[in-house]
Amino acid sequence: MARRLKGVLAPVVTPFDADLKPSAERLITHCKWLVSQNAGLAVFGTNSEANSLSVAERMTLMSQLVEAGVDASLMMPGTGCCALTDTVELTKHAVKLGCSGVLMLPPFFYKNLSDDGLYRAFSETIQRVGSDKLRLYLYHIPPIAQVPITPGVIERLLKAYPGTVAGIKDSSGDWNNTDMLLKNFQSESFDVFCGSEVFLLQTLRGGGAGAITATCNVNPAMIHDLYAHWQDADADDRQAKVTTVRRTFEMLPLISAMKAVIAWKRNDPQWSEVRPPLMSVPKEKLEPLREKLDEIGYQMNL
Amino acid sequence: MARRLKGVLAPVVTPFDADLKPSAERLITHCKWLVSQNAGLAVFGTNSEANSLSVAERMTLMSQLVEAGVDASLMMPGTGCCALTDTVELTKHAVKLGCSGVLMLPPFFYKNLSDDGLYRAFSETIQRVGSDKLRLYLYHIPPIAQVPITPGVIERLLKAYPGTVAGIKDSSGDWNNTDMLLKNFQSESFDVFCGSEVFLLQTLRGGGAGAITATCNVNPAMIHDLYAHWQDADADDRQAKVTTVRRTFEMLPLISAMKAVIAWKRNDPQWSEVRPPLMSVPKEKLEPLREKLDEIGYQMNL
Numbered sequence: 001m002a003r004r005l006k007g008v009l010a011p012v013v014t015p016f017d018a019d020l021k022p023s024a025e026r027l028i029t030h031c032k033w034l035v036s037q038n039a040g041l042a043v044f045g046t047n048s049e050a051n052s053l054s055v056a057e058r059m060t061l062m063s064q065l066v067e068a069g070v071d072a073s074l075m076m077p078g079t080g081c082c083a084l085t086d087t088v089e090l091t092k093h094a095v096k097l098g099c100s101g102v103l104m105l106p107p108f109f110y111k112n113l114s115d116d117g118l119y120r121a122f123s124e125t126i127q128r129v130g131s132d133k134l135r136l137y138l139y140h141i142p143p144i145a146q147v148p149i150t151p152g153v154i155e156r157l158l159k160a161y162p163g164t165v166a167g168i169k170d171s172s173g174d175w176n177n178t179d180m181l182l183k184n185f186q187s188e189s190f191d192v193f194c195g196s197e198v199f200l201l202q203t204l205r206g207g208g209a210g211a212i213t214a215t216c217n218v219n220p221a222m223i224h225d226l227y228a229h230w231q232d233a234d235a236d237d238r239q240a241k242v243t244t245v246r247r248t249f250e251m252l253p254l255i256s257a258m259k260a261v262i263a264w265k266r267n268d269p270q271w272s273e274v275r276p277p278l279m280s281v282p283k284e285k286l287e288p289l290r291e292k293l294d295e296i297g298y299q300m301n302l
Numbered sequence: 303m304a305r306r307l308k309g310v311l312a313p314v315v316t317p318f319d320a321d322l323k324p325s326a327e328r329l330i331t332h333c334k335w336l337v338s339q340n341a342g343l344a345v346f347g348t349n350s351e352a353n354s355l356s357v358a359e360r361m362t363l364m365s366q367l368v369e370a371g372v373d374a375s376l377m378m379p380g381t382g383c384c385a386l387t388d389t390v391e392l393t394k395h396a397v398k399l400g401c402s403g404v405l406m407l408p409p410f411f412y413k414n415l416s417d418d419g420l421y422r423a424f425s426e427t428i429q430r431v432g433s434d435k436l437r438l439y440l441y442h443i444p445p446i447a448q449v450p451i452t453p454g455v456i457e458r459l460l461k462a463y464p465g466t467v468a469g470i471k472d473s474s475g476d477w478n479n480t481d482m483l484l485k486n487f488q489s490e491s492f493d494v495f496c497g498s499e500v501f502l503l504q505t506l507r508g509g510g511a512g513a514i515t516a517t518c519n520v521n522p523a524m525i526h527d528l529y530a531h532w533q534d535a536d537a538d539d540r541q542a543k544v545t546t547v548r549r550t551f552e553m554l555p556l557i558s559a560m561k562a563v564i565a566w567k568r569n570d571p572q573w574s575e576v577r578p579p580l581m582s583v584p585k586e587k588l589e590p591l592r593e594k595l596d597e598i599g600y601q602m603n604l
Contacts, residue, residue: 050408052384083355083356085359110580120581121579276423277409277415277420278423279422
């Protein structure tokens with residue numbers, strides 16, 4: 001049964017085995033733990049190395065999660081690819097499995113797209129998926145995709161597909177942009193999520209829906225507590241503590257750092273693996289991160 | 303039978319039918335015509351909208367071309383994807399079909415890659431393909447991929463995989479970079495191709511192998527004549543004429559402009575179709591291009 005996704009979601013990191021194949025077993029365990037910490041599951045996001053997986057690999061993993069009893073209604077898988085046919089196939093699969101939403105990158109190979117071209121890409125996808133169950137969350141991440149989703153395109157999509165176009169994740173890293181989205185687009189049927197918990201309190205104060213954020217993979221309880229208590233007197237203190245953990249992880253490349261810490265906490269070195277073109281954190285670089293995490297009293301709550 | 307690819311190759315534009323499915327029949331006709339004009343076939347390049355096609359669509363089209371009698375030894379298909387597994391699958395297919403090379407984009411989703419990460423991506427691919435028939439041409443196109451292939455990575459790859467790493471296409475648009483590549487890397491077993499015929503004469507004078515260039519789709523004879531006569535007294539005049547045709551096509555977005563001109567010359571409006579996120583050229587914008595092409599005496603030689 002689908003639900004309206006709110007709160008804090010993790011772009012779930014994808015574990016690999018020694019041959020670089022996705023490790024379904026580890027992923028299932030991690031997802032179940034995240035759910036136990038009140039996190040939603042934005043599987044196959046940027047931090048999941050989603051675009052380093054084939055469409056078939058992603059579809060298989062999605063099915064394996066659901067078969068293992070992970071609640072599809074808590075899932076917002078990333079389904080945006082460069083190829084229209086890939087995006088449609090992945091999105092159809094997510095809708096069929098009962099996912100409450102999909103998080104869709106724009107096609108990101110060609111740059112300097114016209115608004116017409118970008119609108120056409122999303123519109124054609126929605127029509128080909130052809131399901132009133134689809135809830136599409138736009139994924140705005142210009143620092144990586146290098147293809148921004150403009151206000152003009154959001155406006156046209158909302159006019160053509162109200163209800164279906166259900167929100168946006170803003171990973172611009174620019175609060176002014178999130179603020180603009182909140183003021184112009186946040187509504188009962190269009191939710192704005194910030195792309196880093198650093199902006200969570202500001203986002204909630206601006207009427208936004210929550211955060212879809214990397215470090216939710218390793219710090220879900222603390223971030224969810226901030227979400228649950230954002231109107232309490234100590235909210236700013238909570239935000240400051242959450243931000244400190246985030247900044248500490250940012251000492252190293254984030255995806256590799258989070259996987260290394262999960263490997264450490266789970267005592268499972270295989271968790272450190274990343275697919276090329278990423279690289280694992282070398283041991284000597286991990287030590288300062290571990291020391292700093294211990295210093296700030298970080299706990300993963302496994 | 304594989305051969306050493308030299309000269310002028312077209313990143314063959316991919317025609318679509320009314321439902322946006324690839325049109326194999328039109329592609330076969332276009333490829334056979336290109337071969338008749340002495341052009342090699344860099345199918346599935348940037349101008350082919352390759353990344354707007356699924357892996358399965360690309361593999362099927364490659365097989366259909368070969369089955370239709372298009373000479374695989376004239377082919378250098380693009381096989382570089384974001385996902386290692388996709389790149390390996392496409393590359394294996396190309397090698398199996400007897401293609402004389404593959405043109406490989408770096409994984410282009412993550413930006414600011416380390417040399418270690420980029421090297422690992424190519425190295426892992428080569429090892430997984432595991433064929434001494436593989437001839438890998440690196441595809442350097444920072445304006446679009448936003449992931450440059452650095453001299454450091456080329457050097458490491460050449461040391462580890464001499465013979466297999468067989469060359470580079472430089473689509474930086476920066477002659478200084480092509481010049482650097484020619485001076486540092488061009489050899490009997492590593493060929494430098496420029497990414498636009500505008501640089502063809504300079505590339506050949508610098509010892510390079512030729513050009514892999516968009517407008518070869520619509521002007522192959524003239525570009526090949528320049529290649530064949532680059533040491534003649536009138537080479538600079540030839541280059542100037544070739545460049546004029548290129549600049550004329552650049553009045554409009556290149557992929558859509560070339561497809562519109564093929565549609566016009568073949569009297570087949572369906573040829574104008576592009577997949578999202580690209581847009582076809584609207585009729586009123588095509589007219590000035592057609593007039594200018596007539597003015598400069600452009601002929602497609604169908």
